[in-house]
Amino acid sequence: MKTLLAFVLLCIVPLQAGAQRAALPQAVINARTVYIENETSVAGLEYTAILELNKWGRFGLAESRDKADLILLLDNGNRVRALPEGQYPSAEGVKGTEGGPVPKGYTRISLLDPKTSTKLWSDLQKTENSKVRNGHLLDGLRKAFDDYEKSRSR
DSSP states (O other): OHHHHHHHHHHHHHHHHHHOOOOOOHHHHHOOEEEEEEESSOHHHHHHHHHHHHHHOSSEEOSSGGGOSEEEEEEOSOOOOOOOTTOOOOSTTOTTOTTSOOOTTEEEEEEEOTTTOOEEEEEEEEEETTEESSSOTTHHHHHHHHHHHHHHHO
16 A cells, blocks of 8 residues: 555656746746747647637747747657667757656647747646647646736735
8 A cells, every 4th residue: 555655656746846837037028929839740739829829919929930039849749850870869958858758648838948949938738639638738828927927016
């Protein structure tokens, strides 16, 4: 019984740690445009992100990475990339993988600096194919902005 309890706790704690929302950096607060990079192989998630961004009105959509203040990266860990002969896959240095692999059934939403690809903020959302479970895809980002606004008004 103790072993089962320990196993359950070990499974739950990493998901909760990944779901904790960090404070928003000033670059995110000042941003006005985003460019979406969808690395999920699920077009419906990108469509959902576009609809939610348009409805929210906080960010405009940029035509290209070069014209964006931020990159909104959608990642579910299902990337396939060609590697030059003699090279082997590695998670090091791949955009959006900081914080470990994306758990099955989740999508990581990250905000990146468009020039350096440095991760500025991220969140995990429970998803199933192109469907978002338990709310909207960008709930975590909207909550982070709400928390920022509340802390500013104190």
